[in-house]
Amino acid sequence: MxxxxxxxxxxxxxxxxxxxxxxxxxxxxxxxxxxxxxxxxxxxxxxxxxxxxxxxxxxxxxxxxxxxxxxxxxxxxxxxxxxxxxxSDDHPHHHHHLICLKCNRLFEIEDLLDSLEAKVEREHNFKIVDHRVSFLGYCADCLQEDSTLGD
CATH class of the missing domain: 1.10.10.10 (Winged helix-like DNA-binding domain superfamily/Winged helix DNA-binding domain)
Known part of the structure; x- marks a missing residue:
């Protein structure tokens, strides 16, 4: 620190x-x-x-x-x-977020879009400087508490 x-x-x-x-x-x-x-x-x-x-x-x-x-x-x-x-010191978009719609907890996952980003830049002649991705859904704890959430 x-x-x-x-x-x-x-x-x-x-x-x-x-x-x-x-x-x-x-x-x-x-x-x-x-x-x-x-x-x-x-x-x-x-x-x-x-x-x-x-x-x-x-x-x-x-x-x-x-x-x-x-x-x-x-x-x-x-x-x-x-x-x-x-x-991030080395990469401006180093992870994405999973957001539980029931308990509002946030979870971080690794950046999964590097190859897609490169493809978009190449195919559209567009320089991407950042992206943000959030996946909305229900965490394992909330799914276990309420089985109707998975439907």
């Missing part, structure tokens, strides 16, 4: 921004919960435990800045709640 925080600090400085205590607290929460796809409100509640004086607007501004600098990505899964995750 320390290495990633230092890398982000350098990136902020390169763009003439400082790693303020509020930004650092927000980043630490994101790093500690990397797989969780937290909403801004969830991030705020966790940051508040580390920095009790922080306001929700500060967290939103920090998330906007980190998104603008492409450090994190703002995701929308169609439920009206924006969630955040770190962008």
């Amino acid at each position: 320390h290495e990633k925080l230092e890398r982000i600090k350098k990136q902020l400085h390169a763009e003439s921004f400082k790693l303020t205590p509020q930004r650092e607290a927000t980043l630490r929460v994101l790093l500690e919960n990397e797989e969780a796809h937290l909403s801004a409100e969830e991030i705020f509640m966790l940051v508040k435990q580390k920095a009790p004086d922080i306001g929700l607007a500060t967290v939103y501004r920090t998330l906007d800045l980190l998104s603008e600098l492409k450090i994190i990505e703002k995701l929308n899964f169609g439920d009206g709640v924006a969630r955040y995750e770190f962008r």
Whole structure:
């Protein structure tokens, strides 16, 4: 976590921004919960435990800045709640999401579209810079609880 925080600090400085205590607290929460796809409100509640004086607007501004600098990505899964995750250092779209329509849990799966993306670029003379794929359905736990979901 320390290495990633230092890398982000350098990136902020390169763009003439400082790693303020509020930004650092927000980043630490994101790093500690990397797989969780937290909403801004969830991030705020966790940051508040580390920095009790922080306001929700500060967290939103920090998330906007980190998104603008492409450090994190703002995701929308169609439920009206924006969630955040770190962008991959080596590939901007490194995984896809499975979204359970019953319990709203998110699962990550590996990127399955690299060859399709290359084919689309070639056949349509189109440079793809990103893609987003979400599969909607029901997780194993929800299917086990409610056998009618599989119909």
